[in-house]
Amino acid sequence: MQRRDFLRAAPAAALAWPAQLSAFRTQLRRSTTPPTEDYWEVVRSAFLVPDDRIYLNVGTLGVQPRVVVDAVVEHTRRVAMSYPPGVEWDTLKQEAGTLLNGDPAGFVFPRNTTEGMNFVAQGLELDAGDEVLTTDHEHIGGLCCWQLLAARRGVVLRPLPIPPTPRDAGESVDRFRRARSARTRVLSVSHVNFTNGVVMPVRALVELARPRGVLVVVDGAHPPGMMPVDLRALDADCYASSPHKWLLAPQGSGLLYLREEWRARLWPTLASGGWDDPKLGADRLNHLGTADESRLAGLLAALRFHQAIGSERVHARIRELRGMLREAVAGIPGVAVITPPGDELSAGLLSLRTSRPALDVQAQLARAANIRTRVIGEYGYGWLRLSAHVYNRPAEITRMADVLRAVLQGRV
Ligand SMILES: Cc1ncc(COP(=O)(O)O)c(C=O)c1O
Incomplete structure (x- = not known):
């Protein structure tokens, strides 16, 4: 290969995502321990979810951090450039x-x-x-x-x-x-x-x-x-x-x-x-x-993204957010929480029965505040299911609960 050709090919063929991940690790190391909300803002900045979107449905599909998207794109590009796929x-x-x-x-x-x-x-x-x-x-x-x-x-x-x-x-x-x-x-x-x-x-x-x-x-x-x-x-x-x-x-x-x-x-x-x-x-x-x-x-x-934050920390944050979801909805008239409390019987998912049909509630949450949830219609259960992950902010949970209250009171 001519040196000129090599230089043209190399930048596109090289994988940038590992460097992106190590920059993320450095950023996290500089943040507070134990993690405060500032720490979780750094984590949030690694995602592509728009600020006006409240995504509470990782139970159906997680959103990928930028580095995961880049790993897929870079790999696809390498294949298109005729380099061997190279997944180990x-x-x-x-x-x-x-x-x-x-x-x-x-x-x-x-x-x-x-x-x-x-x-x-x-x-x-x-x-x-x-x-x-x-x-x-x-x-x-x-x-x-x-x-x-x-x-x-x-x-x-x-x-x-x-x-x-x-x-x-x-x-x-x-x-x-x-x-x-x-x-x-x-x-x-x-x-x-x-x-x-x-x-x-x-x-x-x-x-x-x-x-x-x-x-x-x-x-x-x-x-x-x-x-x-x-x-x-x-x-x-x-x-x-x-x-x-x-x-x-x-x-x-x-x-x-x-x-x-x-x-x-x-x-x-x-x-x-x-x-x-x-x-x-x-x-x-x-x-x-x-x-x-x-x-x-x-x-x-x-x-590797999961390990960069650390399993224990991710799991603890998911439990914390699940706890916030439970607390935020438990006092709303017309809500009965189905998921049992405690870490032995539950982890990241929270299901509720609502006084209005869950499909209507889901549609109103989406329309009024761009909130994404899942309805469990299977087996005739008719429950609304919420699930949060490290990219969710506590303020999103408060907002969801406010809108849910308004929907159940017929104000939305
Ligand atoms: C318990 C359970 N099993 C299986 C599936 C199906 O998963 P997939 O579509 O990834 O095969 C789901 C998807 O929501 C699920 O919740």
């Missing part, structure tokens, strides 16, 4: 393993929880009459994979009713204990229910199931990035997640973690080179043909 899968597995205390060899990177859960359901050998126990709080992304097996192969799917506001974790464990039968092969639960925000007792369910040879499959769409996740300690058979929610990764970056015994055993849904080589372990499921590696570059940047 091993690095990605290492960093996911560090954050979630998992063995790096256990990770698969599908596009989302839905894909991960389908890989699991399709990959198990379940026959007609085999039973899958689940709950009446599952999202279509973790439920339909079992419905398909029921329709096509005669697998029996039994959703157990779990109270909207459980008193303690033991209540759900009891439901499963009472419901299991000799034909039960799988317990499929969410780690955090998308409906009521309840943290389910995954570890206790594993203790109940494993001695009987029953598998525990977890829809972990929410917890990574929202609360501590210890995959080794949970010890579920399969754990699927969507880092594009609370880890603020690009849309379409999922992960699936397999316990050691399943890495060589689970049937791949998509077969490509090495699908039948048990030595490849979980990587048999990572051969998905040509993939969008730019989103994996973004996932790596998102993991």
Whole structure:
């Protein structure tokens, strides 16, 4: 390559996002400890959310910090310039393993929880009459994979009713204990229910199931990035997640973690080179043909952004904001909080029942103050769900509560 050509190509091919991230780290180090609102303003400045937008729906999709967007764009540009994609899968597995205390060899990177859960359901050998126990709080992304097996192969799917506001974790464990039968092969639960925000007792369910040879499959769409996740300690058979929610990764970056015994055993849904080589372990499921590696570059940047602030600090801030949301809405006439209090049973999501239909309330919040929320219409619940992350300001929560009060009083 001529020197002139090299100089022309190099700046565009070089990755700027790592330098951007280290500048962010330096900025954070200069800010106060323990973090005050000034610290969180520095964090907010790393995002693209406009000041007049109040985004309270990370539960559906996180907003990506600028550095994540740049990592995706820079990677895409490198590919367009004919440079090799250059995402280091091993690095990605290492960093996911560090954050979630998992063995790096256990990770698969599908596009989302839905894909991960389908890989699991399709990959198990379940026959007609085999039973899958689940709950009446599952999202279509973790439920339909079992419905398909029921329709096509005669697998029996039994959703157990779990109270909207459980008193303690033991209540759900009891439901499963009472419901299991000799034909039960799988317990499929969410780690955090998308409906009521309840943290389910995954570890206790594993203790109940494993001695009987029953598998525990977890829809972990929410917890990574929202609360501590210890995959080794949970010890579920399969754990699927969507880092594009609370880890603020690009849309379409999922992960699936397999316990050691399943890495060589689970049937791949998509077969490509090495699908039948048990030595490849979980990587048999990572051969998905040509993939969008730019989103994996973004996932790596998102993991590093999260670590730049620090997991404990992010989780504590999310709990603090959830506490502020609860306090702000609890006293409003016409609001009943569904999500149980306390850090054992809840984490980042807060669901409410409102005296006016939740869809109307949601529309009014959006119209009056550009506030984005989620309505849980599923199973006929009709709740309004709020979820905040590190980019949200306490003033946004106060504003949301003011508008909610006005909406419920018919003043908006
Ligand atoms: C509990 C739960 N599971 C699965 C999903 C589906 O996630 P994805 O669309 O990323 O597959 C969601 C999405 O909101 C969810 O809340």
